[in-house]
Amino acid sequence: MVSRFVWLILPILAVSAFAQEKLTATVDRTTLRVGESLTLTLTFEGSASGVSEPKVPPLEKLQVAGGPFTSTSFTIVNGRASSTASFSYILRAKEAGQGMIGPAKVVFRNKELASNSINVTILTASASAPGAGKDMKGGAADVFIRVTPDRTTAYVGEQITLTYKLYFARQIASPEIARLPRATGFWVEEISAPQQLTLTDEVINGRPYKAAVLRKLALFPTGPGELDVEPMVINTKVETQSRRRSLDPFDIFNDPFFQLGRQFEAVELESPTVRLNAKPLPQTGVPIDYDGAVGSFEMRTVLDRQTCKTDEAVTFTIEIEGTGNIKTLAEPRVSIPPDIQRFDPESSEDIRRNQAKVAGKKTFKYVLIPRAPGLQEIPEIHYSFFDPERGKYQTITGGPLRLQVEKGSGGGMLPSGIAVASKQGVENIATDIAFAKTQAGSFTIPGRAPHRGIIFWMGAAAPWAALLSIVATARIQRKMSGQQRRRDLLRAAFKETQAAEKALKTGHIEQAAQHAAVALDSMAESAVGQPCAALTPMELEDIWRSQQLDTELLQMIRDVQDECDRARFASGTFSRESAGQLVRKVKTVYAGIERLLGKGLL
Structure with a gap:
């Protein structure tokens, strides 16, 4: 009789064992600046298997930047069962003022549940938000980004290398770069951007961390003064801390050992702002041919041949190789003899970014066409740059180069049809003038002036009509x-x-x-x-x-x-x-x- 009563009452106890269903909204902070983010967590307590995904609550001065990220858990404490489902959203502040997160709603067993609303304070981007400038280097944070410059002071045009590393003491999942660092006032070259993170072990203030390089950037200041590199922002999921074991011997299902799967929460990480100082270049000892190059370079000049004939093309190559901002190297100042026609150079870069310094070479190729025979000489070429390691200007040289030009069959004519004066003098090719007509002949006066006839005017207008027709046709075809x-x-x-x-x-x-x-x-x-x-x-x-x-x-x-x-x-x-x-x-x-x-x- 007792056993039957137990079996009858067990389903009723099982149903009543679940906690009252409710939906609660929480945020990780209530004060932030414009452009920063907070994490909104909607927690449903009840039977998580039957709850729908909540609708995004009404937002004021905020916008959804990520989510939802979902997690569930099931526990039994002192015979009472509880089931929770968490939905996390990343919200970013759009404008300063008093923001609000309205009630979120879910549907559970055909019944709509609403959460509480939350007010947040949004400060301007330049204001200081409580906790926004928390120092991550103390080792207290479980996950953070550290940015390390190889130097904080450099000359204008000198390379500064920034290394962004992610440190985490707890398991993370799905890291994603939400915003790359903005470096206004710098020329930026990316040295390293790994597609897969390589982990290393590091100890900070006695606490072990896993570390991975996210980005390595080469910055070249374009002007003097104090310059700021804005933060890098990363969205990721961090494993939550497991609860301590309960002292209740019957609370076995509340033990972390029985939790099904790991629990993660969405977080936004932001690297600190880096302030760098760019020094102006020295004003003393500046070469007259200096065009702004900064670094350490060497130059090589070469002709593809030593002898040629007039009207034949010769390739003149200048290579500038070294370390520095290769892309911004200016064209060398080249002086070409007047008897050689020169065309604008074709430039190309070969940049190596897999080292600590940006290095490579820039090549300028000129097409030269000699128009007069004889020995032609390209004078010595000078190229100046500022060497930040030595702290002074340097000048490298190339040449001179000599080209032996023999007379070809083209006659040494420029494209304009004007003959180039030969160094052998003027050759006498004729002794008299061959006249086309030696007698004046006789003239007759017509009885009627030609311009008074219609044929004259039709003939005069025909070329203009043809020209207008050609122009109109060309415009139509071009369109x-x-x-x-x-x-x-x-x-x-x-x-x-x-x-x-x-x-x-x-x-x-x-x-x-x-x-x-x-x-x-x-x-x-x-x-x-x-x-x-x-x-x-x-x-x-x-x-x-x-x-x-x-x-x-x-x-x-x-x-x-x-x-x-x-x-x-x-x-x-x-x-x-x-x-x-x-x-x-x-x-x-x-x-x-x-x-x-x-x-x-x-």
Whole structure:
């Protein structure tokens, strides 16, 4: 009889053993600055298996930057069962003032539950938020970013290397770069951007950490003064601390050993701002031919041949090799003899970024065409630079170079048709003038003036009519060819977009981002009618506005290009879902460009 009563009452006890369902909202901080983020955690207590994903609560002066990240747990304490589900969101502050997180809502067993609302204080970006400047170097933090410069003071144009390292004492998952450091006032070269993090063991203040290099940047100051490098921001998940074992011998299911899976919470990490000092270059001892090069360099000059004939092309090569900002090296000042025609040089760079210093060489290739025979000499070439290690200006030289020119069959004529004076003097090729007509002949006066007839005026107007017809035809053909080129570029962009979708389906996220970036370049070129790779953002905006195109479409292109850059810089941590959103945005841009082309606005 007793056993039957127990079996009857057990289901009732099991149902009543669950805690009352409720939804609670908490944040990791209530005061922050514009641009900073906080973590909103919505915790549902009850039967987590039957709860729906909450709707994003109403937000004031905040926006969702990531999430939701979900975790569940089940515990039994003193015979009472409890089940919780946590949903975490990363919220970023948009503007200063009093912000609010409204009530979130979930549906559980056809019943809607609402959470509490939370007020937050958002300060300006320059204000100090409590805890925002917490020093991570003390070893108290479980996970943080440290940025280490190899020097804090350098000359203008001298390299400063910044190393960004991630330290964590607890397990982390899915680290993703949310914002790369901005270095206004610097020329930036990326030395290292590993796709997979390599872990090392380090001890800080007696506490062991795992460390991984995130980025290594080479900065070259472009002007003197104190310059700030803004923080790098990373979103990741950090394993939560396990609760201590209970002293209750019956509380076995509350022991961490019985917890199913690891519990993670979403966090945002921000590196400290780095302030660097750029010293101006010395004003004494500046060579007259100095063009701004800073570093340590060597120069080599060479002709591809020592002898040639007139009107034959000769390649003159100058190579400047060393350590420094190779891309900004100016063209050397070259003096060419007047009897040699010189064309503008073709420059190329070979940069090595896998070392502590940015190194490489820059090559200038000139095409020279001698127009007169004889021994031609290219004078010695001087190239000056400032050596920051020695603290003074240096000048390197190359040449002189000699070229023996023999007379060819071309006659030594310039493209303009003017003969070059020969060093052998003027040759007498004729002794008399051959007149076309030796007698004046007779003239007759017509009975009627030619300009009074219609045939005269028709003949006079015919060339002008033909000229106008040619000009009109050329304009029509040019317009049609321009529209055809725009359509070809748009078709190429469509193919790249399809390639991005195909790469995404096969799991090649980095290839998908590369195809998306190529598609964007083709779309922008089809919109403005000229290549955009060599245009600065300001130049592209000026051209876009001059053609009276949709500025919102331009802003969309820029936003998607920024996401492509982020995918390239953080391809190892760029999720497949983010890549899918990127491809969808590229298709939206494609539809906007196609709409403009269909309306005849391009």
